[in-house]
Amino acid sequence: MTNLEIVEKAAKEIFKAETPEQIEHFTKFLTFLLMG
Amino acid sequence: MESVKKLYNERLKRLNTALANGKPDRVPIFSQTAEYVYRIQDIKPIEAYQSLKVTEKAYRNFYSEVYFDGFQIPVIGKGKLDTLRILGGGTSEFLPDGSFQTKPGSINVMDSSEYDELIKSPHKFFIEKIMPRRFKLMAEEYGPGKDEKFIEAVKSLLDGRSITKPVTDMLKNELGVVELAQGGMYNPVDIILDFLRDFKGIAMDVRRCPEAVRDAGLSIMDWLLEMATMNPPDPDRFITIPMHLPTFLRPKDFEKVYWPSFKKFAEALTEKGYKLFYLFEGNYEHLHEYLQELPKNKVAGMFEHDDLKLVKKNLGEMMCIVGGMPTNMLYFNTKEECIDHVKNVLDTVAIDGGFILSSDKPMLSKTDGKLENFKAVNEFVHNYGIYN
Numbered sequence: 001m002t003n004l005e006i007v008e009k010a011a012k013e014i015f016k017a018e019t020p021e022q023i024e025h026f027t028k029f030l031t032f033l034l035m036g
Numbered sequence: 037m038e039s040v041k042k043l044y045n046e047r048l049k050r051l052n053t054a055l056a057n058g059k060p061d062r063v064p065i066f067s068q069t070a071e072y073v074y075r076i077q078d079i080k081p082i083e084a085y086q087s088l089k090v091t092e093k094a095y096r097n098f099y100s101e102v103y104f105d106g107f108q109i110p111v112i113g114k115g116k117l118d119t120l121r122i123l124g125g126g127t128s129e130f131l132p133d134g135s136f137q138t139k140p141g142s143i144n145v146m147d148s149s150e151y152d153e154l155i156k157s158p159h160k161f162f163i164e165k166i167m168p169r170r171f172k173l174m175a176e177e178y179g180p181g182k183d184e185k186f187i188e189a190v191k192s193l194l195d196g197r198s199i200t201k202p203v204t205d206m207l208k209n210e211l212g213v214v215e216l217a218q219g220g221m222y223n224p225v226d227i228i229l230d231f232l233r234d235f236k237g238i239a240m241d242v243r244r245c246p247e248a249v250r251d252a253g254l255s256i257m258d259w260l261l262e263m264a265t266m267n268p269p270d271p272d273r274f275i276t277i278p279m280h281l282p283t284f285l286r287p288k289d290f291e292k293v294y295w296p297s298f299k300k301f302a303e304a305l306t307e308k309g310y311k312l313f314y315l316f317e318g319n320y321e322h323l324h325e326y327l328q329e330l331p332k333n334k335v336a337g338m339f340e341h342d343d344l345k346l347v348k349k350n351l352g353e354m355m356c357i358v359g360g361m362p363t364n365m366l367y368f369n370t371k372e373e374c375i376d377h378v379k380n381v382l383d384t385v386a387i388d389g390g391f392i393l394s395s396d397k398p399m400l401s402k403t404d405g406k407l408e409n410f411k412a413v414n415e416f417v418h419n420y421g422i423y424n
Binding site for chain 1: 119123126127128143159160162163166167171174178182183186187190191193194230231259260262263266
């Protein structure tokens with residue numbers, strides 16, 4: 001599993017993201033939170 | 037209860053009027069006290085992060101003693117500590133007493149040759165390139181448990197973000213003080229400074245590849261815009277945006293690398309109904325000409341080292357000015373000297389509205405102000421700063 005897939009998995013589990021758009025949106029959000 | 041509600045509504049109207057660059061009934065007073073709330077009461081931040089009761093008591097005591105109309109509360113808490121422990125790394129270093137500082141050498145993890153990748157997809161660049169350089173967990177080869185650990189780290193961070201809600205509810209419902217912040221954001225190019233290149237790196241890039249810095253800012257802006265607009269605009273709150281790089285830039289460099297995404301971001305957010313509060317850290321007098329082009333009466337600015345009379349002259353027609361009380365005066369000067377200073381600010385800068393009194397920077401330590409001076413200044417402004 002790549003890091004991108006791990007962050008996408010977190011987006012799906014935590015935010016119940018289902019569609020590709022939702023998954024990308026919450027992946028971006030988690031990345032934003034973890035910039036530093 | 038009814039009187040607290042009435043007080044809250046009065047303060048809310050006062051703040052909203054000033055933020056829209058109008059003239060309220062009095063000069064509003066805004067708290068930018070962060071860890072200062074704990075330090076001034078001899079509480080270690082770690083004690084507050086570990087106990088909501090301690091946090092609540094500290095805030096109740098402080099806000100009962102010092103007059104404020106509005107506040108923004110820091111959201112640093114145990115959650116971030118746990119997240120960084122699980123991920124192994126990060127740019128912040130927590131000291132045993134709970135205070136934190138930027139870890140030396142932890143920011144510059146991007147090479148100047150990587151701008152094209154950053155521009156192509158900023159969030160994927162962070163995940164694929166930056167996270168492994170920043171966090172031990174993300175540098176490890178995939179193995180069982182890596183994804184679970186990552187999810188645990190994220191959950192811890194998210195839990196920490198909502199932990200201060202009982203405190204903000206208490207300030208509103210018991211003391212009638214208005215929470216002004218809808219959240220924090222960055223200006224796009226400051227992401228490069230704060231999380232990717234550090235000062236030395238970006239200073240070099242501004243000279244050697246300004247177009248790449250500019251284009252990265254514009255690309256990052258699309259990502260930030262999506263993040264900043266996740267929640268609908270709250271007409272009574274603003275998004276806080278600390279400004280880091282521009283104070284160090286010459287106007288021609290600012291115009292080339294920082295201004296395009298800054299201006300576009302401000303316009304996009306305000307068009308959608310968001311109010312913005314910029315923390316102009318350092319000195320911005322050399323950039324007032326640009327700031328005049330920000331959306332009129334939809335932004336507020338805290339000025340740290342600018343001459344506020346000059347700010348009033350150059351920007352008073354288009355933004356609400358926040359500040360006026362230097363923390364070093366609150367600490368080193370007498371009560372009388374602090375009051376004389378702030379009286380002059382009220383008589384010259386606050387004179388026709390569009391002004392909110394605040395410290396000139398967020399307050400962290402005891403040396404950011406003597407409590408007796410702070411109390412006296414805010415009480416004076418509340419009583420003297422009456423319009424009409």
